[in-house]
Amino acid sequence: MQEDLNNGLIEVRKAYRLLYDYQKRILDLMSFIGGSFNREYNGGYPKFSGSGPNNGRGKLDLWAWDWLNMYYYEFNFRQKTVKSATQYFSIFLVTDTGYFQVKQESDILKTKLSSFEIPERSQSKLIFVIGDNLWDAFGKNWSSTSFILGDKGDKGEAGKRMIYKSYELSKFGNHESAIDQLRDFERYCSEFNIDFKYQERKIR
Secondary structure, three states, X not given: OHHHHHHHHHHHHHHHHHHHHXXXXXHHHHHHXXXXXXXXXXXXXXXXXXXXOOOOOOOOOOOHHHHXXXXXXXXXXXXXXXXXXXXXXXXXEEOOOHHHHHHOOOOXXXXXXHHOOOHHHOOOEEEEEEEEOOOOOOOOOOOOHHHHHOOEEEEEEOOEEEEEEEEEHHHHOOHHHHHHHHHHHHHHHHHOOOOOOOOOOOOO
């Protein structure tokens, strides 16, 4: 019994170190992407759970997810005027699509991990969203499974439109592949006459 607990705690320590490394790489990637599109970071929003309690706040009956809020998270960048259009830009990190894959078929509890799709059949992805004189057309809580699991989409009309496109997170594993994805999103924006230009820079 004691040996099982000791072995389990070893795995927990490994998991925390792995999560640190993963989240550090995500933060560096967001900085790189924001700089590549000349956008200033404006804050983040957890979308799967509440924000992690801090500075003496919070309750012990809050979800453990509230301390692990990068499961599904929005990185928001400051709005910018481009050729008289107000542009909005966010990147949504979906670390694990496992919950949403099952949810599209039936309601499940976020706290019942055994109901999620298994990790081997789930994905990790980034969803790039840009609004041209329009924001929140897909819903303010961004909880639609069609948005989270979809490849791309758009709403609105010329001059007032939102578009999104998703990318496998693994495709940002090296500099060359990451740039390919950013240039692809630039091309996708141009299909809707949205001026969103990539600028060459190096990953730190």
